[in-house]
Amino acid sequence: MSEAVSTDLRELDALVVGAGFSGLYMLHRLRNTLGMSALVLEAADDVGGTWYWNRYPGARCDSESYFYSFSDRLSEDLLEEWTWSERFAGQPEILRYLQHVADRFDLRRDIRFRTTVTAASWDDDAGRWLVDTEGGERFAARFLITAVGCLSTTNLPEFPGRDSFRGESFHTGLWPHEGVDFTGKRVAVIGTGATGVQLIPEVAQEAAHVTVFQRTPNYDIAGGNHPVTSDFDRRIKDDYPQIWARTRETAFGFPYDVADRTALSVPEDERQEIFEEAWAKGGFRLGTTFNDLLLDEDANETAAEFLRNKIRERVDDPEIAEMLAPKDHPFFTKRPPLENGYYETYNRENVTLVDVNRSPIEAITPAGVRTADGEYEVDSIVYATGFDAMTGTLFKLGITGRDGLTLAEKWAEGPRTYLGIATHDFPNLFMITGPQSPSVLSNMPVSIEQHVDWVAGCLRHLRDQGVDRIEPTPEAEEGWVAHHDEVTAMTLLPRANSWWVGANIPGKHRSLYPYVGGVGVYRGICDDVAAKGYEGFALS
Ligand code: FAD
16 A cells, blocks of 8 residues: 555545544554555644543543553563663653653654544545645545543533633633632632543642632542552562453453452451452442442442442541532442542631522623522632533534535434444444443443454455445344343443533433443454454445
8 A cells, every 4th residue: 555645636545533442553654564555644743642632630531550551562671671760650640651652653754633633524436535734734544443532521510600700711622731720719610520530639739729620529439549669660660461451351351350250259357358358449449349349239339338338437527528428329320439538628728619500600700600509719620621522523524425415413312333443334434442332331441442442443344355445234233222222221320410421511411321241242343343344344
């Protein structure tokens, strides 16, 4: 395959949108493994994706660093060379890692920065995608691969008067590169999801006063972050082959096995000991203590009550503790944040918690935030209000398939995909960690690698077979959507108003966006499809 450059239109084998984990690895596979001509278009002025944009105080990953990285699929040497400094790496370190990957594999020369894709249309006669950018450039490519991330379109709620605020306001997902000095300031933080929980303790140490506006309390789990010792680093590096093998087979892409027992099969005191042990280890291990926490309400309630009691132990004021203790959804049906000192923050004199369920935000005023109970005057507002997840960014790409059908039209009643990776009427389009794939219900680098490797294998197959076009059949797509819905219905996940089901965005179709069948199971299904000559796809 070769690259033909014309003065008007650059023709490529493949065009990738996004230069985070997904886009970097996809480019490596396309160019360095398959020898295709490929270009990455990236809105930012550097690589990193999530870790480029989310620079708020306290930003760090909730997957342990040693497996929140590329595996031996990319390079064993890189694994040996790179040493993480903390158990849960902070944003600056992850960004440095991704910059290092870009340099080490010479990826930058095929990435076009400051280039935002605004439209992508399938040209059925020529069998190619035509891609337009904000700057007025146009590219053509046989394959379009979206690597735009699941959490890359910020959600800024439409509070009346939002723009009238006289002070400074920030969204955590678009944080100023130079940082923000909150010293001596009165700060409002809106949102207590995974981001708010990381940010609030940091800002509280600096600001004169922090007022936290909470809609839904979450089951936050102790992170237990600490520096990585050289002993631990060595042990992990020696163990990597086994670690990666496990991440690929477990339900969530973590190298933790889920215990083969149900919560109510053990006596109460033993169950508490099991929870305590997992709690002491920190991180998401609590979710692996029993195999029915996501399936059975009574089982789930045992973990939920354990976590509520942890909050009650740590927060001095019983009334505030009850405000922070979730009661309206089962544990793990919303993304549980990891916290480092979050609950103790509410014991500080300079922190106030406002329950906006009881007293909703009515407006943003020039002076601050007005709720049904009164006005809170502040100097700064931080919106920790998350993202229009999974589909928000895909829709913004302006993708139009065969016969003028847009992706937004096709998915008006929720995503319809085959394997979460492709969709009928949109030939030669692949979506890395698309909706209805494990994506955000997994340790994402594992799912990203699996998708990229699968797409690369598929492109090699097409080349070997002399095939130009690939597209899922309507029947295969229907089958996958039905399977996705069936697996979803077996779990408690539809019960919560989470961003996983689109509940944070007014008017968004409600369905579970990620696939909950498990990383290992899903990989098996994808491998099987490939082994059967890409069963369920029409090749022509
Ligand atoms: P991204 O990193 O989101 O990169 C997508 C890129 O596409 C961006 O650079 C964006 O600028 C670009 N782009 C989008 N639209 C366009 C366009 N129209 N034109 C041009 N470029 C475009 N995952 C975990 O597994 N574990 C964690 O602990 C974890 N913590 C997280 C913490 C935060 C604060 C956030 C926001 C996410 C976290 N995630 C975590 C999820 C994280 O997004 C993924 O792990 C991973 O970084 C996704 O990589 P990606 O390359 O697929 O997407």
